[in-house]
Amino acid sequence: MGDMPEPSDGYEAVRSAYPPLLNTAQVAELLDLNTRTVLAMANDGRLPASRLAESRKFHFLLEDIIGTLKAHRVSPEQASLDA
Numbered sequence: 119m120g121d122m123p124e125p126s127d128g129y130e131a132v133r134s135a136y137p138p139l140l141n142t143a144q145v146a147e148l149l150d151l152n153t154r155t156v157l158a159m160a161n162d163g164r165l166p167a168s169r170l171a172e173s174r175k176f177h178f179l180l181e182d183i184i185g186t187l188k189a190h191r192v193s194p195e196q197a198s199l200d201a
Contacts, residue, residue: 129184140178148183 136144145165146153157176160167166182169175 127184127188129187132184133180136180138180140180140183142176142178145178145183149187 132148136148140148142153142156142160145151146156149156151159156165159165160176160178165178165186167176167178169177
């Protein structure tokens, strides 16, 4: 099995800047959020995360975070309504 080519979806810079497995601080930095907000979003399911049993530490897959960003894209019409 060879290396699979990275998808050309506009997130190449993110993939090159972050490892495949992220901690809470890295996700907070990537999304420009507070770490407590990231923890709350992981707890309520807004961000896909996993953690080991009996552990309070979350782990995030970079591709899951990118997928969440793609799924929640704001269209120009929505952005103008929020302004």
